[in-house]
Amino acid sequence: MSQKKFHVAVVGATGAVGQQMIETLQKRSFPIGEISLLSSSRSAGKEIEFNGEKVIVQEARPESFEGVDIALFSAGGSISKKLAPEAVKRGAIVVDNTSAFRMDENVPLVVPEVNESDLHGHNGIIANPNCSTIQMVAALEPIREAFGLKKVVVSTYQAVSGAGAAAIEELHTQTEAILNNEAPKAEILPVKGAEKHYQIAFNAIPQIDVFTENGFTYEEMKMINETKKIMHMPELKVSATCVRLPIAVGHSESVYIEIDQEGVTAEQIQKLLSNAPGIVLQDNPSEQIYPMPADCVGKNDVFVGRIRKDLDEDKGFHMWVVSDNLLKGAAWNSVQIAESLIRLGIVK
Amino acid sequence: MSQKKFHVAVVGATGAVGQQMIETLQKRSFPIGEISLLSSSRSAGKEIEFNGEKVIVQEARPESFEGVDIALFSAGGSISKKLAPEAVKRGAIVVDNTSAFRMDENVPLVVPEVNESDLHGHNGIIANPNCSTIQMVAALEPIREAFGLKKVVVSTYQAVSGAGAAAIEELHTQTEAILNNEAPKAEILPVKGAEKHYQIAFNAIPQIDVFTENGFTYEEMKMINETKKIMHMPELKVSATCVRLPIAVGHSESVYIEIDQEGVTAEQIQKLLSNAPGIVLQDNPSEQIYPMPADCVGKNDVFVGRIRKDLDEDKGFHMWVVSDNLLKGAAWNSVQIAESLIRLGIVK
Incomplete structure (x- = not known):
């Protein structure tokens, strides 16, 4: 793993999968310099502890992704369709856990144990497959x-x-x-x-x-x-x-x-x-x-x-x-993809 | 259905399937002249209502089957192996809901909608298949x-x-x-x-x-x-x-x-x-x-x-x-076999 630290965003931070993503990032000691926990306006304002510090959940908007390196999305297909392109436009790589882009031929659909090298073909968005x-x-x-x-x-x-x-x-x-x-x-x-x-x-x-x-x-x-x-x-x-x-x-x-x-x-x-x-x-x-x-x-x-x-x-x-x-079926596979992106030098 | 009434025994009367057999016999207005509710010694003495009358559960023994026309067994394989031949010896036809005789080539294994005519080949015992x-x-x-x-x-x-x-x-x-x-x-x-x-x-x-x-x-x-x-x-x-x-x-x-x-x-x-x-x-x-x-x-x-x-x-x-x-998978299929036995004139 690189020594560099990354700015990571979790979209859907208060959901069942989002919570597991946040836990997994901590357990894996993911190289995080800055974390953005994003959600719908309904859940914004909640406090979540991350690596011992309290982080306030913000409403996910296009400008939330300024400076973000990796954005993990798990807030439903319509949010991904709307905001993933905005994140990519601002230079982030998106790992999307919804079905929004999975069958898009320009989007790699990745289980690292199976087809990690497909990550090289990304165009900003990588899809996390369905849990089952x-x-x-x-x-x-x-x-x-x-x-x-x-x-x-x-x-x-x-x-x-x-x-x-x-x-x-x-x-x-x-x-x-x-x-x-x-x-x-x-x-x-x-x-x-x-x-x-x-x-x-x-x-x-x-x-x-x-x-x-x-x-x-x-x-x-x-x-x-x-x-x-x-x-x-x-x-x-x-x-x-x-x-x-x-x-x-x-x-x-x-x-x-x-x-x-x-x-x-x-x-x-x-x-x-x-x-x-x-x-x-x-x-x-x-x-x-x-x-x-x-x-x-x-x-x-x-x-x-x-x-x-x-x-x-x-x-x-x-x-x-x-x-x-919630883990290999969602949060862990997404974080694992993020780790692969760093290890393969795709995110630098 | 014949006008004749039959002496029916239920072996395992206090079990999950036995209780459903007793209910099903009543719901179907099965032509019963006499009912014997039999069980292990442990459950003997319990009272069960049948067609509005209280019946005392008796311990199942070889002599329990004297005069019985149809015996429905659902008290475990070892009870069936021991007592089904005793019931047959005394002139009863046994419908056995355990796995004791199912694969015996001399024993028909019957789902009436599928192979009712196999009943004609019985040698005293008819097996009720596994629920699934x-x-x-x-x-x-x-x-x-x-x-x-x-x-x-x-x-x-x-x-x-x-x-x-x-x-x-x-x-x-x-x-x-x-x-x-x-x-x-x-x-x-x-x-x-x-x-x-x-x-x-x-x-x-x-x-x-x-x-x-x-x-x-x-x-x-x-x-x-x-x-x-x-x-x-x-x-x-x-x-x-x-x-x-x-x-x-x-x-x-x-x-x-x-x-x-x-x-x-x-x-x-x-x-x-x-x-x-x-x-x-x-x-x-x-x-x-x-x-x-x-x-x-x-x-x-x-x-x-x-x-x-x-x-x-x-x-x-x-x-x-x-x-x-408990019904088509056990009690109802057994009672249905008993109804077929009467309709086909196998039990008279």
């Missing part, structure tokens, strides 16, 4: 590299924190109501702006984000399209079913894959993943060792277990992939 | 019949009630503890007799039943083997990943299938399932209509939605299948 995509491609890339990859069928088990801090609050309030034999109120999930809201406590909602015309949700299409872009595999067959569950933090994924090479064993894939960057193998059925969301909270890694060969398809394998959706 | 298998094959059979079926990849989202009433209690106790910032106690899930127990509240446990040597759990192998047996398709490619979730009642399944026929549309499958026995189609994304476990509780049907064609495989389709695991 990041943990999956981190687990798939070592397999693709060693054995090729043809097909992915994923079913997700996603935590409510992916829908923000208000969704965590809704899960808790509904859970308390049901335990007290009261009717739970649903006002946020599955999608805040949608017409209908459903109980998430003790339930499973097979809708994350709104539906597209082909019957898949946007969340599912994000997983499909982003996986192809990050892995540089437009021809990869990917399908996804995304489900919201009564879990506060930690996304899990049941992933079925078909690889290119014949005769590969589950043990080979286990060995591969036990040495892969950013991956922790937790896979010992006889000791009941496998990843679970309750164990992954607060950790940066992607945890993989339940790796087994399909009983019919020689090229088919199943696995269970778990990660903290 | 029943709802899936009910949804798959109409598709197989119309378009053929080659491959099934299922990921389950299973409720704790599949592990009995004590597991529901554990979910509630743990949930209360966590909401009160206390450490949750885990003593039952994932498997009561296993060495390690894990928190289920606000978590996902990718283990149901114990592990087999191939890395799949018994629950997963049940889904694989039972599906092939019920559908009479030993060549069908089936794989399963079974996951326990913090939901009291209602199993959900993300099912990916590949059919035989080319050029089939999602609309064709929707139309097929909207007319299929035991199936309720809930599939209208633009109105946010899809099945959810919280909505299926107390209903006998299997609910199917999110039907969509794979974006890469012409023969590939995805769907979301939900049912009350």
Whole structure:
């Protein structure tokens, strides 16, 4: 890491992901000379402690980015669309955690373990992929590299924190109501702006984000399209079913894959993943060792277990992939991109 | 239905499934002349109301089955192994809800909507399939019949009630503890007799039943083997990943299938399932209509939605299948088998 210190801005500093970004920057001892914590006008004025000093949250405006080197955005797509170009105009590099620019062909979509070198092609903005995509491609890339990859069928088990801090609050309030034999109120999930809201406590909602015309949700299409872009595999067959569950933090994924090479064993894939960057193998059925969301909270890694060969398809394998959706799925991957930008000399 | 009335025994009458069997027999106005409610010695002596009269639960013994026409067993595999043959010896037909006899080639394994005629081949015992298998094959059979079926990849989202009433209690106790910032106690899930127990509240446990040597759990192998047996398709490619979730009642399944026929549309499958026995189609994304476990509780049907064609495989389709695991997954399917036995004249 360079000795130089940088002026970093966090946009959406009071949100669920923004708070994790601020914590991660401190934990990583990120080389910060100056920090700007930015938010909507509604949250401006709040005080947040950063490296032992109180910082007052300011309303994010175009001029907030004067002198900023790196701006981490996580305040919703419309804010990114409006302010990211303003930050770039003022010389900042933007790492954007919304879906605003992810599929823009001029914007690299990066998971450092997978496609760090795509950062060189940036035009001021770098997109952080969707949380459920990041943990999956981190687990798939070592397999693709060693054995090729043809097909992915994923079913997700996603935590409510992916829908923000208000969704965590809704899960808790509904859970308390049901335990007290009261009717739970649903006002946020599955999608805040949608017409209908459903109980998430003790339930499973097979809708994350709104539906597209082909019957898949946007969340599912994000997983499909982003996986192809990050892995540089437009021809990869990917399908996804995304489900919201009564879990506060930690996304899990049941992933079925078909690889290119014949005769590969589950043990080979286990060995591969036990040495892969950013991956922790937790896979010992006889000791009941496998990843679970309750164990992954607060950790940066992607945890993989339940790796087994399909009983019919020689090229088919199943696995269970778990990660903290606020960290590797969002805040940590964004900070990790910022670290890569410095290490690669892209931000100087 | 015959005018004759039958002597019915329920073994495991005080358990989560036994209670639903007793309720279902009453709701269906099952032609009962005499009811015997049987249990372990531990639960014997309890009083249960049946059709307005109080019935005292008796300890299940071989002689309990004298004069019994139909015995519904749901008291664990070891009880079934010991007492089902005793019931048969005394002239009863046994409908067994445990895994004790399911893969016995002399025992029909029946979901009435799929393979009712297998009942004719019984030798005194009929097995009720595993809860997660029943709802899936009910949804798959109409598709197989119309378009053929080659491959099934299922990921389950299973409720704790599949592990009995004590597991529901554990979910509630743990949930209360966590909401009160206390450490949750885990003593039952994932498997009561296993060495390690894990928190289920606000978590996902990718283990149901114990592990087999191939890395799949018994629950997963049940889904694989039972599906092939019920559908009479030993060549069908089936794989399963079974996951326990913090939901009291209602199993959900993300099912990916590949059919035989080319050029089939999602609309064709929707139309097929909207007319299929035991199936309720809930599939209208633009109105946010899809099945959810919280909505299926107390209903006998299997609910199917999110039907969509794979974006890469012409023969590939995805769907979301939900049912009350204590009813269609257990009690209702058992009572339904008993009704079939009478209608087909097998029990006279």
